[in-house]
Amino acid sequence: MAKERVTVVDIARAAGVSKSTVSLVLQGSPLVNEATRAKVNAAIRELGYVYNRGAANLRQAKSKIIGIVVNDLTNSFFAELAVGVDAVVQSAGFVQFLANTGEKIERQREVIASMREHGVSGLIISPARGTEAADLAPLVASGIPVVLVVRDIAGAGVSSLTSDNRAGALAAVRHLIERGHRRIAFLGGFADTAVFEARVRGYRDALREAGLDASDELVIGSAPSRAGGVTAIEQAMMLEDRPTAALCFNDAVAFGVCDGLRARRLDPGQDFAVIGFDDVIEAKTAVPALTTVSVDPQGMGERAAELLLKQINAGRAEAQAIVSPVRLVVRQSCGAAIERRLKEISS
Amino acid sequence: MAKERVTVVDIARAAGVSKSTVSLVLQGSPLVNEATRAKVNAAIRELGYVYNRGAANLRQAKSKIIGIVVNDLTNSFFAELAVGVDAVVQSAGFVQFLANTGEKIERQREVIASMREHGVSGLIISPARGTEAADLAPLVASGIPVVLVVRDIAGAGVSSLTSDNRAGALAAVRHLIERGHRRIAFLGGFADTAVFEARVRGYRDALREAGLDASDELVIGSAPSRAGGVTAIEQAMMLEDRPTAALCFNDAVAFGVCDGLRARRLDPGQDFAVIGFDDVIEAKTAVPALTTVSVDPQGMGERAAELLLKQINAGRAEAQAIVSPVRLVVRQSCGAAIERRLKEISS
The missing domain is CATH 1.10.260.40 (lambda repressor-like DNA-binding domains)
Known part of the structure; x- marks a missing residue:
């Protein structure tokens, strides 16, 4: 052979x-x-x-690869983000190579070094937990165009594309309050990330402006996964004064929360209101359809790719921090079905 | 910058x-x-x-990248497969670059060419639909070690690692028959793939050996996704003589089937038996927990990586076609809960 x-x-x-x-x-x-x-x-x-493009690179000092480095490939959010990036870089004649760090900073260092060695034209990075500006300094100093997505790193000096996490959480919790909920939990996510911090801030701001309890026992962290959601709702249901609704760190956690409710013979949407964050593809087809803050991962991937290509073509570019607006997509898991039924009954 | x-x-x-x-x-x-x-x-x-590894490659003619080319990154099966590959290649000092073809043969050609140009040490490929031996011929001729996973390509002349799809489907349908089901559907999947063909063959063989109806109307194809599962069960429920159970093409389809049943106020596991295929991570935590044929995507990724590394280290290797055994994991979606309850009642 x-x-x-x-x-x-x-x-x-x-x-x-x-x-x-x-x-x-x-x-x-x-x-x-x-x-x-x-x-x-x-x-x-x-x-x-x-x-042999390796040899060609030596002469031309450019290649046709875009690297994308993600922190958790098992979360479908990142698969959708990568599909968005791919659509844009493909039509620009690039090939996308993806590497997964699994939230490990050491692995992140290795894959970034490897991508640099192989002459990527630019990098889109969703940094691993705990990444600091110093970790990215050699990369930034090299002048290779970089766009950070999802998580920004203070002082990194490169462009970033993040979502307005605080505003999204604020809108979601206001919606739950309008539906009559008074005891609302925040479920899931790692507390040491900027995304978690911003979402919890929006959650607390909404409670505070309504004069409601924002006590610490209602904020229950977990792995940002479906399994994490199951454990978070278990913990919430063990509180003396149980919540009746929850904003979840992301859609994966929200699906787990729905699973955990069903395991207790509770009907998500009817017996307990659930709101997710991200709007992954399956949010729409899930039963009950998931009410969620739409971050539009595929669209985010497309915008990140466009930003990166602009920098690659310009040769040099000022670092931009773009915060994308988000919107609450109301479906059934927050109790829309109940309200509709009440309306039907009263009309 | x-x-x-x-x-x-x-x-x-x-x-x-x-x-x-x-x-x-x-x-x-x-x-x-x-x-x-x-x-x-x-x-x-x-x-x-x-x-500059590009330069180093010219002297050393080897690099430390393993390429993995998958046909559908939005299916979590492939994310788990990639995580398995990563664990093995990482400990062997390699970095894994992943590219997604989205089932497009033209894109597959581009990403494979790009990976070759950048001097990958070996490639793990889950081929796009419709890939033929001729499409892989230039790659095979180059002598770069290649392992095909999930889908084998007849006559490609490279190693492959697939699952015993027929045996898995046979075991699943036998199980449904033992539970008293007589009208069993096969839901989801693209009919033009070898995997579909093998799973439907196992399904039909089980029905035939029990003297049951294996008519074509009970085999309903769809996209191999959650959304595909929703449409497949819709179609099944419109049959005059409805099925009471289904073997699904994969777990994504099975989750969609459960969603579709709930949308009709039917309880998966209680009112309709559902079996998936793959055993992705969320099969265990889903409600009801999914009965499925375990292919163990992460383990499959690990074995594919080991096979590839063996070939890389050997310099040359005979093509091997490895068919991994699979096993039926009985959880709740096929009605285990009902049976358990009946046992409790009768004891």
């Missing part, structure tokens, strides 16, 4: 020309006549020769 | 040595004394110099 790699020498032999002639054809030189060029190209196709 | 790339000349200047001395240090030459080596390494760290 394992043949030697096809070389320029093999092409030259097959085409009956010199090695230098093959090199000139590969470089697109006008010095080679049409007939010879055709012969060489035929040999290249026949033998399956691949132009 | 965009500074020039740090070069060997910059390092030499900062360390107060010649360019050749820096090169010797970078090559790990024993000709440089310790003090000089320390000075050069300090300058390398300080300036954030990155050894």
Whole structure:
């Protein structure tokens, strides 16, 4: 199976020309006549020769790869983000290579170094938990265009694209208050991330402006996953004064909260109001359909890619911090169904 | 922001040595004394110099990247597979770059070409729908180690790691028959894939050996996604003679089937038996917990990575076709809960 790699020498032999002639054809030189060029190209196709971009990079100092580094590939949010990035970079003639850090800073260092070594044109990074500006300093100093997504790093000096997490949480909790809920929990997420901090801030602000209890026992962290949601709602239901509604750190946690409610024979949306954050694809088709703060991961990926391509094409660019607006998408899990039924009954 | 790339000349200047001395240090030459080596390494760290692996590849003709090409990143099966691959290649000192084809053969051609150009040490590929041996011929001819996963391609001449799909489907449907179901559907999946064909074959074999109806109307294809599952169960429920149970193409479809049942006020597991295929992480925590044929995507990723590394280290290797055994994991969605309750009542 394992043949030697096809070389320029093999092409030259097959085409009956010199090695230098093959090199000139590969470089697109006008010095080679049409007939010879055709012969060489035929040999290249026949033998399956691949132009060594490693060598080409040395001469051209540019490649056609965009790197994307994500912190948790098992969260479908990041798969959707990557699909959005891919759509844009693909139409610009780039190929996207993705690497997963699994929230490990050491692994993040390795994959970023590897992507730099392989000459990526630019990087989109959703940083691992605990990443500091110093961790990104060598990368930033190299001048390779970088766009941070989801999590911004204070002082990193590169462009970032994040969501208005505080405003989203504020809108969601106001909505729950308008529906009559007085005891509202915040469930899931790692407390040491900026995203968590901003979402909890919006949650507390909404409670405070309504004069409601924002006590610490109602904020229950967990892994930002479906399994984390199950444990968070378990803990919430063990409180003496139980909540009747929850804003969840993300949709994965919200699905877990729904699972945990069902396991207790409670009907999400009817017996307990649940709101997620992100609006992943399955939020719409889930039963009950998930009310959530739409961050639009695919759209976010597209915008991040556009921002990065602009920087790559410009050669240099000022760092921009873009905060995308979010919107509350009201579906069934927050009790819309109940209200509709009440309306039907009263009309 | 965009500074020039740090070069060997910059390092030499900062360390107060010649360019050749820096090169010797970078090559790990024993000709440089310790003090000089320390000075050069300090300058390398300080300036954030990155050894250009593109150049290194030209000399060493090997790199430390494993490429993984998947056909549908939005299916969590592939994210879990990639996490399994990552765990193994990481401990072997490799970095994994992932690319998504979204089932497009043209895109698959592009990403494979790009990975080859960038000198990957080996490739793990879950081929896009409709991929033929001819599509992979140039890659195979190049001698780069390749392992196909999930979908094998007849005549490709490379190693493959697939699951025993027929046996898994057979076991699942036998289980439904043992529980008293007589009208069993097969829901979801694209009919033009080898995986679909093998799973439907196992399904039909089980029905046939029990003397049951295996008519075509009970095999309802759809996109292999949660949304696809919703439409497939809708279609099944419109049959004159409705099924009471279904084997689903994969877990994503099975979750969609559960959603669709709930939307009709039917309780999955109680009113209709559902079995999935894959055993993704959330199968265990879902409510009802999903009975499924365990393919163990993470374990499959690990085994594929081990097979690939073996080939890389051997330099050459015979193509192996490994078919992994699968096992039925009985949880609640197929009615285990009902049976348990009946047992409790009768005891």
